[in-house]
Amino acid sequence: MNGQLASEILALTLEHLELVLITIAVAAAVALPGAVFLAQRPRLRRWAVGFANVAQTIPSLALFGFLLPIPLIGGIGIRTAIIALCLYALLPILRNALVGLIGVDPSVRESAVAMGMTPQQVLWQVELPLAVPSIVAGLRIATVTTIGTATIAAAIGGGGLGVFIFRGISMVDMPTVLAGAVPAAIMALLADEGLEWIERRLSPG
Amino acid sequence: MSGDPILEIRNLSYAIGERTILRDISLSVREGETVVLLGRSGSGKTTFLKAVNGLVRPTSGEIRFEGKASSEWDIIHLRRRMGYVIQDAGLFPHWTVAANVGLVPRLENWDAQRIEQRIDALLRQVGLEPAEFRNRYPRQLSGGQKQRVGIARALAADPPLMLLDEPFAALDPITRFDLQRQFLELRNTMHKTALFVTHDIREALMLASRVVLFKDGMVDVLATPAEFLAAKTPEASAFLASLDDRWRPA
Numbered sequence: 001m002n003g004q005l006a007s008e009i010l011a012l013t014l015e016h017l018e019l020v021l022i023t024i025a026v027a028a029a030v031a032l033p034g035a036v037f038l039a040q041r042p043r044l045r046r047w048a049v050g051f052a053n054v055a056q057t058i059p060s061l062a063l064f065g066f067l068l069p070i071p072l073i074g075g076i077g078i079r080t081a082i083i084a085l086c087l088y089a090l091l092p093i094l095r096n097a098l099v100g101l102i103g104v105d106p107s108v109r110e111s112a113v114a115m116g117m118t119p120q121q122v123l124w125q126v127e128l129p130l131a132v133p134s135i136v137a138g139l140r141i142a143t144v145t146t147i148g149t150a151t152i153a154a155a156i157g158g159g160g161l162g163v164f165i166f167r168g169i170s171m172v173d174m175p176t177v178l179a180g181a182v183p184a185a186i187m188a189l190l191a192d193e194g195l196e197w198i199e200r201r202l203s204p205g
Numbered sequence: 206m207s208g209d210p211i212l213e214i215r216n217l218s219y220a221i222g223e224r225t226i227l228r229d230i231s232l233s234v235r236e237g238e239t240v241v242l243l244g245r246s247g248s249g250k251t252t253f254l255k256a257v258n259g260l261v262r263p264t265s266g267e268i269r270f271e272g273k274a275s276s277e278w279d280i281i282h283l284r285r286r287m288g289y290v291i292q293d294a295g296l297f298p299h300w301t302v303a304a305n306v307g308l309v310p311r312l313e314n315w316d317a318q319r320i321e322q323r324i325d326a327l328l329r330q331v332g333l334e335p336a337e338f339r340n341r342y343p344r345q346l347s348g349g350q351k352q353r354v355g356i357a358r359a360l361a362a363d364p365p366l367m368l369l370d371e372p373f374a375a376l377d378p379i380t381r382f383d384l385q386r387q388f389l390e391l392r393n394t395m396h397k398t399a400l401f402v403t404h405d406i407r408e409a410l411m412l413a414s415r416v417v418l419f420k421d422g423m424v425d426v427l428a429t430p431a432e433f434l435a436a437k438t439p440e441a442s443a444f445l446a447s448l449d450d451r452w453r454p455a
Contacts, residue, residue, distance in 0.1 A: 111295030114258055114368075115309055115358070116285035129299050 005179065009164075013183045016160035019150045020187075023082050024143050027089035032135065035097030036123065045098065052091035060149050063087065064156045081150070081158025088149055089142040096138025100131025133203045140195035147188040151180060209272075211236045211365055211398050212257065217266035219249075219256060219422075226252050227263070227422045236365075239392055239399045241409040243444065244419030250402045253419070254368050257400065258287045271365065285309055288359025288367040292374050294351040296343040302328070302354050303339040309362040327357040332387060349380035356388070360395070367399040373408065385411055406444045410434075418444070 038045040058066070063084045067074045073083050104127050112122045128135075154162030164180025167173075210233035219227040227249045234240050242250040255261045257268060259280045268275040270283065296305050303324050310320045325335040331353040343351055352372055359367055373381045385408060392399065392412075403409055409416050410430045418426040418433075420440040428436060434445065 105295075105298070107291055107293050107295040108297060110260070111289060111291055111355075112297070114260055114284060114287075114289040114291075116281050116283075116312060117308075118281055121312070126297060 009179055009183060012161050012163055016150055016184065019081060019153060019158060019160050020143065020146050023085040023089055023146050024139065026082065027086045027093055027142060028139060031090050031093035032097055035094055035101060039098060039101040049095060052094055055087040056091045060152050061155060064152065068156060076157040078158050080156055081153035085146050085150055089146050092141040093138040097131060097135045100134025101127055104130045133199050136195060136199040136202060140192060140199065143191045143195060144188050147184055147191060151184055209236065210234060211271060213269040215267045217256060217263050217268065219252060219261060219263045225422055230424055232417060234398060234400065236398050237396045238414040239401055239412055240415050240417060241413035242400065242402045242417050242419060243406060243409040245404060248419040249422035250419045251370055254370055254400060254402050258284050258289065258368060285313060285362060286364050288364045290355045290359045290369045290372045292371045294355035296351055296354060298343050301339065302341050305354055306357045306361055308358055313362055323361060327360055330391065331357045348376050349384060352376065352384060365398060367397050369399060369401045371402055388412060406447060
């Protein structure tokens with residue numbers, strides 16, 4: 001492997017990582033408060049989860065295509081890529097956080113309220129800590145799938161390891177495809193392991 | 206011990222839509238009394254208990270606690286003046302025994318040293334050695350031990366009134382009897398006032414200063430245990446029949 005290729009792999013890996021981290025941060029910033037809000041509102045919850053479900057079913061390449069012509073959020077480049085990736089990451093984070101929050105044992109919640117905890121205290125001291133393993137599980141699924149889906153971002157100029165893959169495909173050159181696919185796979189495995197470890201560490205009791 | 210009612214309930218009713226859960230209930234509880242709310246499932250006794258600490262809002266009627274109408278109370282403060290124990294204890298699974306017991310003192314901003322001392326004293330009172338149990342998590346406890354911790358937690362900030370909702374119903378008979386005796390002992394030494402919900406007539410007769418028999422959301426009988434044994438309503442007779450000696454083996 002020559003030095004130039006190695007440094008390009010490194011640069012695109014970092015770019016890929018950046019794409020993933022921004023996506024997860026933005027998606028979590030929307031989905032987590034959203035889950036807290038929706039946990040108390042069953043009717044609205046059905047609509048929100050339904051929306052996130054629909055977003056999930058759009059084929060990723062098609063979604064990038066749809067976003068391209070939309071003013072402000074569309075166009076070629078990293079911003080459009082991140083918006084599309086966020087739409088995918090939203091569902092697993094939202095759904096898992098909801099499962100965690102709603103799944104808190106009713107007798108635990110009841111005694112928290114009955115002992116005189118304020119709604120804020122119930123949320124921060126009881127519900128959220130008990131939902132943490134489920135929340136982290138959602139972040140893990142979202143991160144791993146985003147690492148994979150982000151390779152398609154290169155199709156609309158989003159950069160990242162997908163650049164190698166699309167270049168390799170157009171040149172019918174397998175080693176170039178692998179230069180993008182292998183680091184992405186390794187990144188996904190590491191993220192999966194790492195977040196699973198955190199998930200176990202944070203499990204209550 | 207004064208004879209003033211600590212809790213006074215006048216003409217309390219509660220309905221969900223068309224369905225009446227509680228109908229025109231009046232009851233006053235004096236300091237030091239254990240009033241046992243007895244009834245079948247669905248008779249309204251648990252709902253009544255929940256109305257007392259504001260978990261459900263009555264449709265009409267008045268609840269006065271420590272001389273103040275519940276509408277004048279800050280609901281959070283009111284709840285911290287009432288210990289609350291439920292059937293499966295409702296301990297926080299992510300907290301140690303010590304953290305669970307220290308909950309209300311911590312919410313009330315006691316200083317740390319006082320909380321720690323209080324936790325140890327309470328654990329001893331409910332028969333759990335602090336050194337052994339302090340740092341355990343609820344999942345490392347037996348049913349009876351969980352319930353003891355639940356009682357210690359409810360007693361933590363020395364509330365003037367204890368609310369207990371079938372606290373021993375899920376325990377095996379021997380553990381249950383053990384805890385019932387301990388409850389009597391605690392009540393007698395600490396002069397706690399308690400509202401105690403149960404469907405077990407033996408438990409009611411054993412623990413009660415007075416028994417309130419609920420039927421279809423109404424008070425069917427209100428009597429001392431001795432008087433209750435002579436009660437003649439159909440519902441009281443139905444409960445008393447289960448005490449019949451005829452079913453004992455000779």
